[in-house]
Amino acid sequence: MEISTRRLKLLAILGYFLTGITGGVIIYGSEKMIVATKTPILIFMVWSGLVLVIVSLIGIYGVIKINFGYTVLSSFALVVVSITLINHLMYAIIKDRSEVESDRKVLKLWNRHMLMGRAMHKIQDRLDCCGIYGFQDYILNDKQVPVSCVSEELVSYIYKQLGCKEASLREYLFSRNFIIFSEFTSLLLNMITAVAGFKLCSRIDRGI
Structure with missing residues (x-):
């Protein structure tokens, strides 16, 4: 019809x-x-x-x-x-190429951070993460753990436990x-x- x-x-x-x-x-x-x-x-x-x-x-x-x-x-x-x-x-x-792209992005930001000091703050705030694998990355590189890595949740951890590599991959897969x-x-x-x-x-x- x-x-x-x-x-x-x-x-x-x-x-x-x-x-x-x-x-x-x-x-x-x-x-x-x-x-x-x-x-x-x-x-x-x-x-x-x-x-x-x-x-x-x-x-x-x-x-x-x-x-x-x-x-x-x-x-x-x-x-x-x-x-x-x-x-x-x-x-x-x-x-x-989710894993490859997310790894490349985080490593690029981390390398810039080591040179200029503030490159990763935005992504650490946005993705609620710290460093590449965790806040220990700053300590191992003799850097002060930034404020953007401080956990805002009322938990026993002072710093965010999730590394930005994993957080970025999750965000990329969701995207x-x-x-x-x-x-x-x-x-x-x-x-x-x-x-x-x-x-x-x-x-x-x-x-x-």
Whole structure:
């Protein structure tokens, strides 16, 4: 049974709306993670989320105004974004380098810290960790354990026990899983919305 034009419009509007919401969630989540794990993947996700928000606004406008050009443009843009997301998903799943990337980041910050003194404070505050393997790293390098390593919890330990290498890996894995889930959700919404948009364009073109 063929869907009526009115229901098709409502489905397209709902699809674009949910796509925009998904884009906003992707931007919010990615920006929060960038504070601790600034990687090309997360930067890509921020831009992807921004594109989804813009495309959804164009799509909603096109459907409400029965504008063929805007509706085609937004539907085609969703297909392009979906293809990009598929490629990115395959890369994220097949070529996962979580441990390598997190180790590289922490070691780079630690080496800078040994030279300049304050490079790791931000990540130690953000990830609630200390040193590479623990606060003992400072003692072994004849350095004073910084304030950012002091535990704020009411426990028997004075300093944070978790090393930033392990904390960074946890954060990186969480980021990766968030990205995969977000991209799968966005991909599904994009395909449904694009199909509804193209069907609506066909009816607009025929004057139905």
